[in-house]
Amino acid sequence: MPVIRINAIGDTFALHRSPRSPLGTLRQTRDSQGPVIIMTHGYKYRPDDAKACPHRHILSLHPTPMPWHCPSWPQQLGFGSGFEDEGLGIAFGWNAQGPLWAVRRRAVEAGRALAGLIQELHFLNPKRPIHFIGHSMGTELALEALHHVVPGSLNRIISMSGAVYQSRTLGALDTPAGKMAEFINVTSRENDLFDFLYEWMIQPPQHGDRSIGVGLQAPNAVTLQLDCAHTLDHLSRVIFPVGDPQRRICHWSSYTRPGVLRVYNALLRSEDRLSLSLLRNGIPKSSSRRWSRLFALPRPKALLPFAQKASLSLQAEETS
Structure with a gap:
């Protein structure tokens, strides 16, 4: 039973x-060995929607083929391998369809359901670490859960392109x-x-x-900025290489970029070795400014052979 499929029903949870x-x-x-890793999706997914059920797509060990790239989070995070210490994966679904303001309200409600699940898991085995990874508005669930769970029951949270406000997160x-x-x-x-x-x-809290x-x-x-060359170099040195960004606009690159889910797997399973201080020590102290990628000038291409020769000839004339 490497992965259990669970859905939020209001502020409670049920099996899918x-x-x-x-x-x-x-x-x-x-009594299973290894960590608990709770995985949840973002906007537009809804359990039992034939075209948008997360349990058939990103949260499935064997995703239904889709026209677009759909990686299996459980597979990339180490589940289904057959190892005794792979731990327990929880694929956590919730209704993320409809107007954005309504989805945000449901995300908060689903966060209370998530808190109940975490409390139960912690009660069953207090020594087993429980981690969370979520995309976009799915981050809201973990933030809400922190208001309702006992200290130490939720260990490490990975927010992929989180759609939440700074003050909400800091609170x-x-x-x-x-x-x-963490x-x-x-x-x-x-x-x-x-x-x-x-x-x-979405109106900001302040x-x-x-x-x-x-x-x-x-x-x-x-903060790990995945389109920052210094950050990618650092992750490559201490964890695993991540592919370079291919687009100027993309909401899903935080889990579709080659290698990135393997980085998360290491972060969730080797938290003692891969500490926050280790991650901080090799990355810039602040993020790039908003829109800096969208409006960046194209990188100059290497000179063609005839251009290189012309450039060398010009330099020779200037020095003669």
Whole structure:
């Protein structure tokens, strides 16, 4: 049972497409070795929607073929390998369809359901680490859960292109549970348009607030900007190489970029070795400015052979 499919139903949780109690299924995993990794999606997914069910796509060990690239998060995060210590994967679905403001409200509600799940998992095995990884508005679930779980029950959070505000994130990290958690804020200037639209459509908690796409400063948080050459070099040295950015605008590159899910796998399974201080020591202290990628000039191409010869001839004339 490497992956259990669970959905938020209001502020409670239930097994996906099963009338059985999820608690009995969770009890069967209490002695499994390895961490618990809870995975959740972002906007437009909804369990049981034939075309947008996350349990058939990114949260599936064997995704249904799609016209676009659809990597299996569970596979890339180490599940289904057959190793005894691969741990327990939780594919956590929720209704993320509809107007953005309504989805954001449902995300908060689903966060309370997530908190109940974390509490149950922590009660069954207090020594087993519980981690979370989510994309876009899925980050909201983990932030809400921090307001309701006991300290130490949620260990490390990876936010991929998180659609949340800075003050909301800092407030969650300032709770008793949040102070004991670690927050890895994965960003990219490829996502600037989506961050801008989120700020335009969702009222900020306070004046002048920004989304975490522009960065986040907290003692227990680190921002990894995936289109920054220095950050990619650092990740390549200490963890695993990640492919270079291919687009100027992309909301999904934080999990579709080659190699990036393997980096998350290491971050969630080797948290002692891959500390936040180790990650900070090789990256810039601040993120690039918003729109810097969208409006960047194209990189100059190498000179063609005849141009190189002309350039050398010109230099010779100038020095003679």
